Amino acid sequence: MIAVEQVWKRYRRRGSYRTLREVVTERLSRPFGRPDPPRRGEEDFWALRDVSLEVTRGEAVGIVGPNGSGKTTLLKLLAGISLPTRGRIAVRGRIASLIELGAGFHPELTGRENVFLNGAILGLPRAEIRRRLDEIVAFAEVGPFLDLPLKRYSSGMVVRLGFAVAASADAQVLLMDEVLSVGDARFQQRCLGRMRELRQKGATVVLVSHSLPTVGLFCERALWLQRGGVAACGPAGEVIGAYQREALWTERRPDEKSGRAQGGDLLVVEGVRLLNGAGEETQQFLYREDLQVRLAYTCRERLMRPAFTLTVRGGEGRIFQASMLLDGSRPDCLEGPGEVECAFRGIPLAPGSYHVVASVRAADGVGYLMFPQVVGYFTVAADLLNYGWTAETAPACLPEVAPVIVSHEWRFHARSRASI
């Protein structure tokens, strides 16, 4: 369905516009021969380097990577907005590109007029838009405003209308760039739902998103771009895990200057292993499984009463931790190399990706012997039956799920007394 073969994309770093004067003076100063080689600071910038990707019909592939890694560039090439400098791209089937919702919307025109305009831009025949108008309006929930100029709409309404038009095309290939990051949670859920419908009809999806849970849930495969090159490509869970680890390792350490004064590198982590209840090393855990973190370290000098802290973090922040500052199980003295183990029993985590941050405080409980750093990552598998989540709506709700699951029961009570 989609074939990307060894694609390179170059941008001129020194922007875009050359004025005629520059061209003319360049030509006059060198009337013969080739134009000037690029000067310093105007070197070419390769936004994509040797990227290859095959997507088969009906597959969903997520593209992840830090900002500026070439995700959007790749999507633009797939959409045919821009051409590869080298290599070949072939996309078969009708494309709906949701790279910018409501591209071509005009504020002075009414919602209705904009639906037709936007539809025409996306390549939908007028007759087809007319046929689907009700559906589009219902999805966007802009019914009463349909004949008002777009400038009177809230930004949420504009985005909804844009998505509704784009999603109404029965496209075989859907290209989406951070589309779901706009709009409120309820709208995002409905977008995901609509995408699932399209997928059931056999649509192929390429999704660029910073929301790793969304990629993990929605896509079978993921492509991780790093500075324009392919860092990894494979099953979504694995690629996301690897990307997350990399992203967190390279995250800026807190407060490095003040740390040195307090001796924040007196204890060095040599290696980390995550083990499950059976004692096997793994990065995939199940709900309520045991998690052991084993930290191999070396002390640069004799350390008195160090306090280890292990914190498990996920999407929105810290989730739980073990801290010797709290439980008091500090050793009196550590020296040389060693290993410390902490066993968490029955982690109550929702499906998703998590990471482990370790830090070691000095005897005073304030200064650091080792700054907080990410030492490991793991995922909790998304088998909803483990959780007893059998509702039809469960899959769509996953990206919004709170990370900790406490067992619970619902009960309705008949009111025993009248409220008079």
Next chain:
Amino acid sequence: MHGAMRELAQRFADLVAHRELLWTLALREIQVRYRQAILGVAWAILQPVALMTVFTIFFGWFLRVPSEGAPYPIFAYSALLPWLFFAASLSGGVSSLTSNAALVGKVAFPRAVLPLAAMLAAALDFLVGAAAFAVLLAVYGVGPTRQLLYLPLLFLIQVLFTAGLVLFLAALNVAYRDVRHVLPLLTQLWMFATPVIYPLSVVPEPYRFWAWLNPMGGLIDGYRRVVVHGTPPDPAALGLAACISLALLLGAFRYFTRAEGEFADII
């Protein structure tokens, strides 16, 4: 060469497939232009009428520019109408790519649709202005003749010529924004080089040929003959204009399709 022609034909077929988009964008142009304007579409008539009035006062009445026996107002209007269509196509079309940068950068469609839609919008204004002209002609007692059958041909050649120029300049303007600044001056000079204010017959004989090399000159002379004087257009002038227009359009479309792959990157 054969491959290049096939490529060109493919691009043209692409463009034809997007004719609905062309129409919708032209409609947007018109709708947006006259929305929140009290006089609305009347502006399409007011502009040529106002210019005609000014020209009549200064050139017809004060300067006594010869008008080949026709009343100066209709002499001027018959040229102003196609000229304004030409000028409006240029000013709207040349900047159409850069002023729709968001669209060019985010959506894939044949880029030629944008400048052509601007031209189409100008053409709709032209038609409205032409309706007003019919009234003006009736007032002056100039009746229709069989020569009016030449009008579609004249219009077609003008569209070909304008399309070629607009496509070329619009593509050039993406890379070199100077084009937009040169354009108003160029249009102004061009109008004086074209028999809008004066008849082609006042151009001295040795320069007449050069005047014909300007397709707008031959065309406007043709419009004037057909509508005002009821005589057929000069076949040589018309043929020359048609050849130049076709050659320009072909070259411009080729240049445009080669350049358009980079528009999204540099716009």
